[in-house]
Amino acid sequence: MTTIQSATQPLPLLADSPLYTAYFAALREGRLTVRRCAACGTLQWPPRDLCGKCQSSNFEVADVPASGEVFTYSVMYRAFQPWFADMLPYGVVVVQVCDGIRVLGRFLGDPETLACGQSVELQIQRSESEAPIVCWRARK
Amino acid sequence: MMEAATVPTNNITDRAYIAGVGETEYVRGTAKSERQLILEASTAACRDAGISPSEIDGIIVGWKDIPTNEDFIAALGIRDLKVHSHVHIGGASPTAAIVQAAGLIAAGLAERIVVATGHNFYSAVNRLSSMMQAPGGVGNIPGQEIRSNIEYPAGILAPMQWYSLHANRWFHETKADPLGMEIVALTMRQHAQLNAKAYMRGRPLTSEQYRASSVLVKPFRLFDICLETDGAAAVLVVSAAEARRLGKRSIAIAGGAEGHPDSPDDIANRPDILDMGIRKAATRAFDMAGIRRDEIDFAEIYDCFTFIVLRQLEEMGFCKRGEGPDFVKGGRIALGGDLPINTHGGLMSQAHTLGMNHVVEAVIQLRGEAGAAQVADAHIGLVTGYGDFGDGSIVILHN
Numbered sequence: 001m002t003t004i005q006s007a008t009q010p011l012p013l014l015a016d017s018p019l020y021t022a023y024f025a026a027l028r029e030g031r032l033t034v035r036r037c038a039a040c041g042t043l044q045w046p047p048r049d050l051c052g053k054c055q056s057s058n059f060e061v062a063d064v065p066a067s068g069e070v071f072t073y074s075v076m077y078r079a080f081q082p083w084f085a086d087m088l089p090y091g092v093v094v095v096q097v098c099d100g101i102r103v104l105g106r107f108l109g110d111p112e113t114l115a116c117g118q119s120v121e122l123q124i125q126r127s128e129s130e131a132p133i134v135c136w137r138a139r140k
Numbered sequence: 141m142m143e144a145a146t147v148p149t150n151n152i153t154d155r156a157y158i159a160g161v162g163e164t165e166y167v168r169g170t171a172k173s174e175r176q177l178i179l180e181a182s183t184a185a186c187r188d189a190g191i192s193p194s195e196i197d198g199i200i201v202g203w204k205d206i207p208t209n210e211d212f213i214a215a216l217g218i219r220d221l222k223v224h225s226h227v228h229i230g231g232a233s234p235t236a237a238i239v240q241a242a243g244l245i246a247a248g249l250a251e252r253i254v255v256a257t258g259h260n261f262y263s264a265v266n267r268l269s270s271m272m273q274a275p276g277g278v279g280n281i282p283g284q285e286i287r288s289n290i291e292y293p294a295g296i297l298a299p300m301q302w303y304s305l306h307a308n309r310w311f312h313e314t315k316a317d318p319l320g321m322e323i324v325a326l327t328m329r330q331h332a333q334l335n336a337k338a339y340m341r342g343r344p345l346t347s348e349q350y351r352a353s354s355v356l357v358k359p360f361r362l363f364d365i366c367l368e369t370d371g372a373a374a375v376l377v378v379s380a381a382e383a384r385r386l387g388k389r390s391i392a393i394a395g396g397a398e399g400h401p402d403s404p405d406d407i408a409n410r411p412d413i414l415d416m417g418i419r420k421a422a423t424r425a426f427d428m429a430g431i432r433r434d435e436i437d438f439a440e441i442y443d444c445f446t447f448i449v450l451r452q453l454e455e456m457g458f459c460k461r462g463e464g465p466d467f468v469k470g471g472r473i474a475l476g477g478d479l480p481i482n483t484h485g486g487l488m489s490q491a492h493t494l495g496m497n498h499v500v501e502a503v504i505q506l507r508g509e510a511g512a513a514q515v516a517d518a519h520i521g522l523v524t525g526y527g528d529f530g531d532g533s534i535v536i537l538h539n
Contacts, residue, residue, distance in 0.1 A: 010274075010292035013285065020289050045409060046286050072309035072413065075358035080273040080297040092294050094305055094408040104408045106294045116312040133293045 007082035011131045019047040022061050027132035032122055034101055036062040045101050066122035067139060068097040075111040093136050095120055105134035113138070150395070150428050156242035157383035157390040158537065160189025160376035161500040166339055166491030168262040170370040175207045177372035178258040179215040185254060185374040186216070189386055193217060196376075198253030199224040200241050202233030203280055203494055203527075212254070222250045228280055230527025231442055232398060232417065233257065234373075234496040235535050239396035241377040251379045257494045258372020269368060273297035282528055283405030290408075299444065300357045300365060302407055302529060307359050307447045309413050313462075316450070318359065320465025322350050324446040324481075325363045325488060327474050332485025334475075334513040339369055340489040364446040366487035373496035375503070391506045394520070395428030396535035397421040407529050414451070414461060418524055418532025422456040429536040431520060433458050436536075438505055438515045439479060440498035442526040443486040452524055452532070475513060483513045498523045499535070506539040 014024060026033040034045040039056035043064075050057055073093045079085040091111030094104045107114060108123060119139040124132050162184025164177045172180075178201070186193040193216035199209055201224075207215070209224040223244050227233040234257045241253040266272040273292075281287070296302065310316060329345035332338035345363060353362040383390035399421030403410040426433070433456070443449045450464030458479075459467040467473075473481040484490045484501040491497055502521045504510050515521075518539070525533035 010288075010295075010297070012289040012293055014289075017285050017289055019285065046290060046406060072305045072312070072408075074296070074301055074304040074308060076295065076301065077354065077358075078356045079271055080301070081292075081295075082271055084295050085271065087295075090295060092296055092301070092305075100411070102408050104290055104294055104296070116309065127293070131293070134290075135294075 009083045009127050010081055011127055011129055014131055024132060027124055030124060031063055032066045033061050033063050035059040043101055064097045064101055068095040070116055070118040070120055071096045071102055072116060073114045095136055105136045108135050108137040152242050152246045153394055153428060154392045155246035155380055156377050156393045158375050158503050159378045159383055159386050159390040160185040161503050162188055163373040163500055164371045166337055166369045166371040168369055170263055174258050174260050178207050178256050181372040181374040182254045182256045185376045189376045194219050196252050196254050197222045198244060198250035200237040200255045201226045202237045202257035204257060229531035231494050232525035232527035232531040232533040234494055235523055235525035236398035236533035238377060238535050242393045245379050251382050253377045254374055255377055256374035257496050259494060260370040261368035261492050262370050267368060268298055286406055300360050303445055304357045305407050306413055316462045317465040320450045320468050321364050321446040323468045324449045325350055328482050328486045328488035331483050332489035335484045335490055338485040338490040339367055360445060366444045367492050369491040371491050371493050373493045373500055375499055389507050391503050391537050391539055394536040394538050395425045397424035398533040401530040405529055416455045416530050416532055418452050419455040421532045421534045425534045425536055435520055436522050437518045438483060438521045439481050440502050440523045441481055442495045442524050443482060443488050448526055480515050495525045502537050506537055
């Protein structure tokens with residue numbers, strides 16, 4: 001180990017992940033989207049090469065609700081990357097936005113209040129490199 | 141083992157035996173590479189069996205791509221390698237690899253297969269407990285695009301964070317008693333006191349110390365999380381004919397399997413987030429071996445986290461979901477109880493050798509060579525593996 005890692009925000013692969021291009025483009029417009037198989041209509045998240053049901057490789061963009069219920073969550077008291085060190089403790093939630101689709105993101109709020117079933121709504125953050133990051137806050 | 145009247149559902153039972161075991165020392169801080177440690181453990185397994193390493197005709201490596209098959213041929217002086225593979229399901233790899241070895245031997249493709257693994261968890265450049273996690277850091281983890289595009293930006297970077305999503309939902313759905321995690325932690329540490337190779341030998345753990353330890357990621361305290369050590373372990377799997385030739389210390393493989401959960405590389409989107417690969421694997425393995433759960437004399441269960449032991453007991457069918465904590469109460473899983481678990485101290489208190497050390501301990505128990513930790517009348521034992529985002533494996537051994 002020769003260098004101390006500086007506190008750089010872990011960012012999406014973007015250019016390296018063509019499967020995610022449409023998702024991040026929609027996020028920049030403030031829309032939460034997943035994919036729908038053009039052949040059989042099954043929703044797909046995360047994006048993969050083929051539809052797991054019918055093996056088609058043709059997909060459409062599908063908007064999903066920008067709010068939902070906390071299905072599960074985590075609360076971090078330790079940072080595994082320096083960028084998160086100043087945020088401790090922080091929460092991460094897995095949100096059920098519709099049938100069969102859950103979207104993971106950092107929780108913007110007191111993580112000690114987190115509970116399964118809690119209502120949350122989407123808040124998109126812009127990173128330093130302009131990559132949009134999915135976050136969630138408690139719904140009033 | 142199999143009733144004569146039934147049609148065999150497999151051709152593996154009692155066709156392959158574990159004839160030799162080998163382990164490096166378990167330390168925190170080594171100058172040796174993982175490649176060297178794995179090769180040394182493999183050599184030790186051959187010596188334990190009483191064969192020359194040059195006679196090996198098969199290699200299966202769990203989780204690691206290095207040593208390569210070429211590295212083994214060179215280091216062990218192998219004359220004629222007939223089969224090899226590398227198995228990639230995290231900590232479920234070693235046990236799954238042993239089942240694959242048994243299959244290859246039953247098929248007659250090889251007779252003396254080394255199955256090996258190891259990892260320098262402590263001396264790694266990016267230790268898992270450190271603040272240095274980066275995409276691809278752990279190596280051989282599936283779903284890199286999910287990690288990099290969804291999880292890392294949200295602050296999920298390390299195994300204890302992945303698995304916390306499962307654990308917190310388990311507590312919510314089943315109202316399981318968290319005391320179960322403490323009982324597992326204390327029992328593993330208690331067993332380590334009797335094991336000469338255990339890193340935590342000489343360091344008993346009390347309930348007060350456990351409860352005083354910090355929560356790192358809800359719901360895991362420091363003492364709910366396994367060791368980070370350096371080391372390697374290997375076993376030699378041989379045919380029935382070879383086992384007869386080599387003598388009485390060979391242990392029979394009665395059955396085994398690997399299994400995968402739905403949505404195997406993505407816990408967040410798993411429809412039933414409590415699903416684990418061990419559920420399907422255990423059903424196959426017990427059917428193969430033709431035995432009941434209550435015929436198991438001891439179990440070496442993959443214990444990267446205390447809660448994972450409870451969950452595997454539930455998914456293997458020893459008890460219902462949520463009842464794992466009740467199952468471990470009353471001393472049941474301690475030496476002397478009905479089902480001693482991790483008689484060597486496990487990953488929690490012996491060493492983290494990806495569960496290959498669990499296989500070694502099972503063989504030692506069935507040979508009757510476990511000394512102070514010997515399970516009385518040990519005839520049938522099981523070993524489990526758990527890996528990546530919920531893959532599972534199991535092997536059932538008997539003497």
